[in-house]
Amino acid sequence: MPTYVYVANADDGEIATYLLNPGGELEPRGRAKAAAQVAPMAVSPDQRLLYAAVRSKPFSVHVFRIDPASGALSPHSVSPLAESCPYLSLDRTGRTLFGASYGAHLVIVKDVGGDGGVAPEARQVIPVGRNAHAILAENGKIVAVGTDADTRGMMGPKTQVIDAGHAGVPVVGHDPHAPQLLGVQRVLGPGLGVGRGHGTPGAGLRAVSSL
Numbered sequence: 001m002p003t004y005v006y007v008a009n010a011d012d013g014e015i016a017t018y019l020l021n022p023g024g025e026l027e028p029r030g031r032a033k034a035a036a037q038v039a040p041m042a043v044s045p046d047q048r049l050l051y052a053a054v055r056s057k058p059f060s061v062h063v064f065r066i067d068p069a070s071g072a073l074s075p076h077s078v079s080p081l082a083e084s085c086p087y088l089s090l091d092r093t094g095r096t097l098f099g100a101s102y103g104a105h106l107v108i109v110k111d112v113g114g115d116g117g118v119a120p121e122a123r124q125v126i127p128v129g130r131n132a133h134a135i136l137a138e139n140g141k142i143v144a145v146g147t148d149a150d151t152r153g154m155m156g157p158k159t160q161v162i163d164a165g166h167a168g169v170p171v172v173g174h175d176p177h178a179p180q181l182l183g184v185q186r187v188l189g190p191g192l193g194v195g196r197g198h199g200t201p202g203a204g205l206r207a208v209s210s211l
Contacts, residue, residue: 002019002020002071003019003020004017004018004019004020004029004066004071005017005018005019005020005026006018006041006050006073008034008038008039008040008041008052009031009038010036010037010038010039010055011036012036013033013034013035013036013037013038013054014031014032014033014034014038015031015032015034015038015041015050015052015064015073016028016030016031017029017030017031017032017071017072017073019071029070029071029072030072030073032064032072032073032074032075034052034054034062035054035056035060035062036054036056037054037055037056038052038053038054038055038062039052039053039054039055039086040052040053040085040086040087040088041053041088042088042089042090042097043066043090044090044094044116045090045092045093045094046094047066047068048065048066048068048116049063049064049065049066049076049094049116050063050064050066050073051063051088051090051097051118052064052088053081053084053085053086053088053099054081055084055085055086056084058080059080059081059082059083059084059085060078060079060080060081061078061079061081061085061088061097061099061110061118062075062077062078063075063076063077063078063079063116063117063118064076065116076116076117077116077117077118079110079117079118079119079120080120081099081108081110082101082104082106082108082122082125083099083101083103083104083106083108084101084102084103084104085099085100085101085108086100086101086102087099087100087102090112094112094116095111095112095113096109096110096111096112096123097109097110097111097112097118102131103131105127105128105129105130105131106125106126106127106128107124107125107126107128108122108124108125108126109122109123109124109125109126110122110123111123
């Protein structure tokens, strides 16, 4: 079963697709246009859709279909976000999208329709502690929101933490067996990423290929 790596390129507003070969080499497989400052991403539980947040105004989440045969991305829909979100996650059903806004100190909760599209209006916009950028949902409830340190205590013995050589900021996603970092999503495997201001795409790709 092939593994695809998606890299958000904030400056050019595109998401690059790579095939991760068995030997660890990354093979370019094309790009999909989002918008400037696209960064955090989340993959639906059925791995059919990719959600990417745009951190430039107008803030939005772009949804892409994932072609299971090639890994290629095709546009699905775009929905507004109340604030800039450096982190996205979905619940286990794929019907609720969570966004944590570092600068606005709040959490955004949005409904996801049966077709994977995100509702235009937020279900909730919740003020939280300062600089929230990690969120953990368990059994349909948000059980932790805050900084990496705030959620680190929620990690279990089987939670995998990937050290990207300071190229990314580790955060806990909704699935403790599929940790996520900022900016890069690896489909059909654990997540890894690089966010703007937290290293370079090259560093993140090298970390991915070393897995």
